[in-house]
């Protein structure tokens with residue numbers, strides 16, 4: 024694929040046909056700060072070849088004792104904290120930032136959020152609506168091991184205080200131009216048991232303060248889960264034969280629909296509000312300097328299942344990076360997990376019917392995805408499943424359009440994969456992103472391209 028890179032370069036630098044004046048098209052890459060410091064001409068090569076204008080990077084930082092005193096990973100002291108904060112030699116990061124800016128480019132900080140953040144901070148871990156942590160349960164079979172990582176609660180004050188202080192301090196002391204945080208969410212959508220989180224005391228208080236009826240939401244969510252197990256198999260088979268969609272699903276759970284939806288919204292509010300609060304601290308820390316506070320956002324179709332609501336997030340962030348690159352993990356594994364849940368709870372239901380019901384529930388039934396067996400999705404094999412087109416292309420175009428429609432005026436830089444996907448798909452999606460009015464595009468996994476740039 025490396026020898027096809029000039030095609031991407033031509034595309035990303037093509038002139039817009041729109042008569043509307045827009046900000047310059049941004050080409051963003053995930054990069055390694057230490058490597059940039061070591062070999063800064065990489066930036067020039069990427070600029071020349073794909074129009075690179077912004078890098079997303081991170082590295083060790085120096086945080087004050089006051090900030091480290093807030094570290095919820097108590098045993099780590101001032102060595103490392105949740106979100107990927109590592110205390111250490113920051114000379115390479117500073118050199119990389121200088122090299123980026125010397126070229127008129129921008130650098131966005133990448134850091135973590137909630138998923139995975141409680142691995143060493145059990146006090147911050149979410150609990151489900153019955154008071155149990157997720158690690159006592161088995162994750163769905165169609166998800167990677169990473170799904171077992173503990174999730175931290177977005178309402179946990181100790182974690183929030185650390186993030187607020189740490190992100191503000193990094194923004195103040197390092198010349199980043201913005202951020203593209205990641206994993207600022209609950210478990211990926213395929214880990215559907217994560218939907219029962221978080222029911223901790225902090226979340227209960229927060230719900231009350233926001234006007235949500237927590238006891239009503241809890242009973243509705245638990246009763247919906249039970250009610251779905253009891254839907255007769257023959258109903259599911261009939262549903263598979265018709266366009267039974269998400270609106271019909273809500274109709275099916277009428278007595279609980281309102282509080283079930285309120286629960287999803289509440290989870291989205293906790294994340295959006297927390298990010299808005301950290302943004303305020305960051306902006307205060309940098310004063311007049313511009314800092315675009317942002318994070319990656321989930322596939323729009325599944326976003327509200329992981330605590331992401333594009334409408335709410337657009338008001339809490341300065342920029343969004345729709346993370347559309349991991350189709351197998353966030354798309355196909357979600358479909359497989361829900362289809363498998365139907366089969367597990369209804370052993371007489373053929374997989375083909377379970378798949379059809381699931382596709383329609385999420386609106387992914389028109390993309391030509393495998394119909395016969397859950398395994399045919401090859402969701403644990405990204406190299407296989409993500410190289411399939413045209414379903415990849417049509418599905419990704421749909422997600423791009425949804426992100427654009429739902430994201431409001433907030434600048435967005437959707438992430439496309441720079442590997443595995445067929446080159447023609449990457450090209451077409453880049454053009455589609457431009458046509459839809461995104462502010463730019465982010466490429467992830469350009470290792471083949473990169474090795475060519477350094478002469479490999």
Ligand SMILES: [Zn+2]
Pocket residue numbers: 149150176177178179221222223224225226227
């Ligand atoms: Zn909680």
